[in-house]
Amino acid sequence: MSTDTDTELERLVDEIIVAAGIDQNADLIHHILVDGIRIGRDRADRLDLKIASSALGEMRQAFRMFARFRGRDKVTVFGSARTRPDDVLYRMAREVARRLAAHDWMVVTGAGPGIMQAATEGAGRDHSIGVSIRLPFESLNPAFDDADGGSLVQMKYFFTRKLMLVKESKGFVVIPGGFGTFDELFELLTLQQTGKAVPVPIVLLDRPAGPTAQDAPAAPTAAAAAEGTNAEPREERWNGGEHPHPGTGYWAGMRRFAEEQLVPASLIAADDLDRVLITDDVDRAVEEILGFWRDYDSLRWVGPRLVLRLRHAPTDAELADLQERFGRLSPDLPIQRTAPLRPEIRDDDRVELPRILLQPAPQQIGRLHQLIRAINALPSAGR
Structure with missing residues (x-):
């Protein structure tokens, strides 16, 4: 196609954008429309076009739904659709969601049965968001049966669904499940490992240890004390080092595989x-x-800084202590206070907050979580 034709196409697209009354982010809308036309010029297969069209439509619906809750803290709970209501994991999912909702967090689930239904029950309808998948053999969570679309979106593709289950959330609780749960967890870990997602807390919540674990109530530590059982809560920072409670549970087995093989x-x-964090204690989860958001608020990359x-x-x-402990994380720039940088001022991006500046070495980026936790533990941090 000639340059003159491309120029005419760009002009016509701009006219459509103006006629549609779009006055925000017109440059990005321009790219979407032009790419759509170019896919047609490429004579893409009809199935490819259906995938692109459906994915864009699904994301539009999801973006519109999540926009209603912009600014609200959200946590995603992953787990099996097959977990029954009489399982301790069901009750733990319900309880962890209830407690987070009590702090006004929205609880995001896949809107199915099992652990997803338990978390929705715990959070309550007003604190629940559902991102379901259309499957012939899986029913919708009854809490969303009469939903008007205000907090539920239904997706055809797993990849668009996973995007929305991860994109908006500031924390994740993963409860034992099957292939789908592993898929969600490992995609989440990959995004964290590669820096494609901002640091967030990830909790792998397991069944309580001990002979009474199957029938243990949702808060195992307090319940064990009250009922006189000897089940101790297990907690492990999954880091390949020594753990105070080695554990033999579902997630501990996965940790061992990572430490022994990967x-x-x-x-x-x-x-x-x-x-x-691996734990079987709802309180700790x-x-x-x-706690991850006690003092840490957000981050922004400005070039390598x-x-x-x-x-x-x-x-x-406290800054001197952080530099002493995490200097290897930022070898070319001491950890220091900074005023808002120019791009932050231009975008009015959290300019009212205090901030620190560093320049992480790529091979040390895994320690960023440790730095954030150290910041949250500083005496100057609020409690």
């Missing part, structure tokens, strides 16, 4: 897994999600 073969780094926005400014002594 790490020694250099297929992953040991610190790739620092961000994951909730604390991990909420990274700005961490905080709720409280660290003291000089």
